[in-house]
Amino acid sequence: MAPRLTPLVAGLPASVPFVGPEALERRSGTPFRARMGANESVFGPSPRAVEAMARAASETWMYGDPENHDLRAALAAHHATTPDHVIVGEGIDGLLCYLVRMMVAPGDAVVTSAGAYPTFNYHVNGYGGQLHFVPYRDDAEDPEALAARAAEVGARLVYLANPDNPMGSQVPAARIEAMIAALPDDTLLVLDEAYADFAAPGSLPRVKMDDPRVIRMRTFSKAYGMAGARVGYALGAPDLIAAFDRIRNHFGMCRMSQAGALAALADQDHLARVVRQVAQARARIAAIGAASGLEALVSSTNFVALDCGGDGSRARRLVSELGARGVFVRMPFVAPQDRCIRVSAGRPVDLDALEEALPGALAAAREAEARA
Amino acid sequence: MAPRLTPLVAGLPASVPFVGPEALERRSGTPFRARMGANESVFGPSPRAVEAMARAASETWMYGDPENHDLRAALAAHHATTPDHVIVGEGIDGLLCYLVRMMVAPGDAVVTSAGAYPTFNYHVNGYGGQLHFVPYRDDAEDPEALAARAAEVGARLVYLANPDNPMGSQVPAARIEAMIAALPDDTLLVLDEAYADFAAPGSLPRVKMDDPRVIRMRTFSKAYGMAGARVGYALGAPDLIAAFDRIRNHFGMCRMSQAGALAALADQDHLARVVRQVAQARARIAAIGAASGLEALVSSTNFVALDCGGDGSRARRLVSELGARGVFVRMPFVAPQDRCIRVSAGRPVDLDALEEALPGALAAAREAEARA
Numbered sequence: 001m002a003p004r005l006t007p008l009v010a011g012l013p014a015s016v017p018f019v020g021p022e023a024l025e026r027r028s029g030t031p032f033r034a035r036m037g038a039n040e041s042v043f044g045p046s047p048r049a050v051e052a053m054a055r056a057a058s059e060t061w062m063y064g065d066p067e068n069h070d071l072r073a074a075l076a077a078h079h080a081t082t083p084d085h086v087i088v089g090e091g092i093d094g095l096l097c098y099l100v101r102m103m104v105a106p107g108d109a110v111v112t113s114a115g116a117y118p119t120f121n122y123h124v125n126g127y128g129g130q131l132h133f134v135p136y137r138d139d140a141e142d143p144e145a146l147a148a149r150a151a152e153v154g155a156r157l158v159y160l161a162n163p164d165n166p167m168g169s170q171v172p173a174a175r176i177e178a179m180i181a182a183l184p185d186d187t188l189l190v191l192d193e194a195y196a197d198f199a200a201p202g203s204l205p206r207v208k209m210d211d212p213r214v215i216r217m218r219t220f221s222k223a224y225g226m227a228g229a230r231v232g233y234a235l236g237a238p239d240l241i242a243a244f245d246r247i248r249n250h251f252g253m254c255r256m257s258q259a260g261a262l263a264a265l266a267d268q269d270h271l272a273r274v275v276r277q278v279a280q281a282r283a284r285i286a287a288i289g290a291a292s293g294l295e296a297l298v299s300s301t302n303f304v305a306l307d308c309g310g311d312g313s314r315a316r317r318l319v320s321e322l323g324a325r326g327v328f329v330r331m332p333f334v335a336p337q338d339r340c341i342r343v344s345a346g347r348p349v350d351l352d353a354l355e356e357a358l359p360g361a362l363a364a365a366r367e368a369e370a371r372a
Numbered sequence: 373m374a375p376r377l378t379p380l381v382a383g384l385p386a387s388v389p390f391v392g393p394e395a396l397e398r399r400s401g402t403p404f405r406a407r408m409g410a411n412e413s414v415f416g417p418s419p420r421a422v423e424a425m426a427r428a429a430s431e432t433w434m435y436g437d438p439e440n441h442d443l444r445a446a447l448a449a450h451h452a453t454t455p456d457h458v459i460v461g462e463g464i465d466g467l468l469c470y471l472v473r474m475m476v477a478p479g480d481a482v483v484t485s486a487g488a489y490p491t492f493n494y495h496v497n498g499y500g501g502q503l504h505f506v507p508y509r510d511d512a513e514d515p516e517a518l519a520a521r522a523a524e525v526g527a528r529l530v531y532l533a534n535p536d537n538p539m540g541s542q543v544p545a546a547r548i549e550a551m552i553a554a555l556p557d558d559t560l561l562v563l564d565e566a567y568a569d570f571a572a573p574g575s576l577p578r579v580k581m582d583d584p585r586v587i588r589m590r591t592f593s594k595a596y597g598m599a600g601a602r603v604g605y606a607l608g609a610p611d612l613i614a615a616f617d618r619i620r621n622h623f624g625m626c627r628m629s630q631a632g633a634l635a636a637l638a639d640q641d642h643l644a645r646v647v648r649q650v651a652q653a654r655a656r657i658a659a660i661g662a663a664s665g666l667e668a669l670v671s672s673t674n675f676v677a678l679d680c681g682g683d684g685s686r687a688r689r690l691v692s693e694l695g696a697r698g699v700f701v702r703m704p705f706v707a708p709q710d711r712c713i714r715v716s717a718g719r720p721v722d723l724d725a726l727e728e729a730l731p732g733a734l735a736a737a738r739e740a741e742a743r744a
Contacts, residue, residue, distance in 0.1 A: 001557045001558045002557065002558065002584040002585065003475065003528065003529075003558050003559060003560035003584060003585055003612070004475075004558060005474050005475065005615055006473075006474065006475065006476065006477040006480075007477065008477070009473065009474050009615065009618055009619060012618040012619065013618070014614065014617060014618060016438070016617060016622055017622065018438070018622070018623075020435065020437055020438040020439060020622075020623075022437040022439070022441060023437070023438075023439055023441070026441065035434065038434075038435060040433050040434055040435060041433050042433060043433070044430065044433045045430075045432060045433060050429045050430050050432075053425075053426075053429035053432065053628065054425075054426035054429045056600075057422045057425035057426045057429070057628070057632070058416065058417075058422050059600065060417060060422075060425065060597075060598050060599070060600040060601045060632070061412050061413050061414060061415070061416045061417060061597040061598065061599060061600065062407065062410075062412055062599060062600050063392065063410060063412060063593075063599045063600055064600050064602075065392055065394040065395070066388070066390070066392040066395075067392060067394070067395055069394060069395070069398065090462060090621060090624050091621070091623060091624070093621050093622075093623055093624070094621050094624060097621055101378075101381065102377050102378065102381050103375065103376075103377065103378065104378065105378040105379065105380070108378075126618070126619050156375065157375075185373045185374065186373045186374065186375050186376060187375060188375035212374040212375060213374065213375055221435075225432075225433040226432050226433065227432070227433060227434060227435045228428075228431065228432040228433065228434050228435055228436050228626060228627030228628065229432045229626055229627070229628070230436075230623075230624060230625070230626050240375075242386065243377055243381065245386060245388060246381055246384040246385070246386060246498070247381060247384065247498050249462060249463070249465050249466050249469055250388055250389065250390065250392075250465075251390075251392075251463065251465055251602070252462050252463070252465065252466060252602060253602070254600060254601055254602050254626045254628070254629055255600030255601070256425065256429070256600065256601070256626070256628055256629075257626055257628075260429070260432070
């Protein structure tokens with residue numbers, strides 16, 4: 001008898017939430033020309049952040065500050081709150097893992113939308129939580145249905161991304177505010193605002209910083225262009241924020257990333273510039289799609305869902321054919337959203353590659369569909 | 373009723389394994405002159421690693437490769453094994469957290485030495501494991517006693533650091549090899565080899581890469597001088613290594629750190645140079661201690677335990693008095709090892725600061741002791 005996994009972990013699937021673009025490149029033997037599948041920001045981080053990280057490289061013999069003191073202080077000022085409302089972690093993925101561990105015991109109910117962020121589901125499954133799914137409504141998350149289901153099943157957590165991934169849709173602030181008011185007292189809303197920086201100013205729900213029933217997740221991976229630095233943060237009531245300290249990897253943050261995030265936060269001009277570039281890229285993705293008969297969904301994020309029609313198999317073929325032509329995109333996992341492909345904002349050179357590849361990829365996908 | 377923590381997490385203490393030096397500096401209002409308390413490598417990473425990280429800073433808009441493919445391939449070659457024997461993670465701390473989660477269900481027995489690595493204990497407590505402690509023998513871990521206790525309590529994990537932290541001692545390879553042979557079939561030995569690079573060549577136990585009962589932990593935080601980059605790895609049997617993929621934060625690694633570790637591994641000359649500098653520093657720490665009547669314990673690591681005599685209160689006062697003089701050191705947590713202070717290897721300038729501060733700090737500590 002060899003050492004064995006816990007029954008919980010032994011029962012988990014070996015599958016992973018996402019196969020990375022590098023792994024896809026290794027499989028095909030060809031690097032992508034345009035990397036527009038992971039909602040990264042090809043516009044890059046602020047030059048000041050790059051400089052801060054490069055400078056910190058020679059200081060990397062020191063552990064990062066486990067309290068993330070300076071970054072939390074800066075984030076608190078940015079959000080007009082105090083540092084005890086802010087926890088910094090290894091990306092939103094890392095924070096979701098901690099949060100699920102804190103709140104979800106085996107068998108506990110958790111509510112999310114069918115087709116929403118798979119990594120959240122991965123962590124809920126990983127801690128033995130019981131997932132309950134609510135369908136999207138009109139290609140958007142449905143706060144009223146999520147709250148109703150949370151009450152029905154006695155959910156510990158209910159997950160809502162606003163703006164949403166993978167559809168790019170945004171729910172009016174008032175509906176989310178009403179959802180929070182309607183939540184059971186012992187249900188925590190995980191409001192994933194990874195794409196908040198792309199939303200129209202003033203369009204996000206107002207959340208009381210001391211409301212114990214809401215935790216908001218933010219990141220430097222999207223608009224700040226620092227996905228590879230792994231810096232996420234959450235805003236919530238101090239008691240909840242303090243509880244992360246009971247379980248988190250205290251020395252988990254890279255020192256370079258701490259320095260980079262601090263510099264990136266201070267360069268709001270760069271952020272505004274990226275948001276403008278992303279808006280231009282979204283418009284061009286829509287135009288490229290329209291030229292091939294694919295309608296773009298309205299997006300409040302740094303990506304656009306293009307409606308390919310048909311069922312998931314057509315979009316799946318198109319993702320594959322685009323990949324074969326060097327253009328990395330992804331697609332939603334669940335019907336009927338899986339009729340779309342999801343294209344991240346690119347620079348003009350990336351969008352040129354998309355424009356060039358799309359008609360041929362679409363023709364090949366349709367041909368394969370006709371043969372099938 | 374507000375959202376509540378799981379019963380397990382609600383029962384955990386709010387205390388943290390280590391208070392970082394930055395927090396100590398904020399409390400005192402004065403930066404340390406010499407940072408010799410966290411076993412970091414003030415000699416720094418390879419210049420090639422610094423260059424690779426600085427270069428990667430501008431590529432940080434991309435997530436790191438979640439499979440850590442290139443680094444795992446290089447590590448496998450370095451250890452004459454295959455990549456499926458290697459898992460890369462967010463420092464040994466991160467890997468210990470994953471491993472405990474994989475192997476320890478609430479109530480499961482785990483064995484370690486009293487006074488050994490507190491962060492391991494933190495993770496075991498965090499998953500509800502039941503810790504059983506074995507005392508040090510002659511200021512070193514006691515493999516025979518650890519194996520015997522593991523058999524007695526039916527341990528899922530038994531932890532052994534070799535070379536050891538906080539004492540710096542090393543157990544002869546043959547004793548660890550005999551311990552492995554004597555372990556119950558279903559007990560996994562966690563062999564923490566964070567300080568392996570400082571051990572004499574050929575002095576470490578030989579472990580079969582496919583032995584399902586041993587997992588070895590290594591790091592870029594110590595001899596490679598990259599504590600702030602958070603790169604650890606583990607070597608073990610492929611089934612065990614593959615199980616990490618069920619629960620780990622797949623996109624948890626910094627892209628800069630991946631690039632830095634790859635470059636650092638390729639610069640073994642730098643590593644050899646650091647190991648020589650550390651040996652010189654150890655000798656000088658011993659001489660500085662001897663000049664004040666403190667005996668140095670033999671060390672196979674990048675730090676030296678200096679025996680202050682008396683009980684823990686004398687060493688505790690000395691740590692505090694050194695801190696007040698700008699010299700950051702730490703000390704063991706458990707008697708009788710807590711009669712020592714633990715001083716990490718420093719550059720000549722750091723050791724000058726120690727030499728200058730020690731006599732006065734010692735006098736102040738003895739005075740306080742006499743008054744107490």
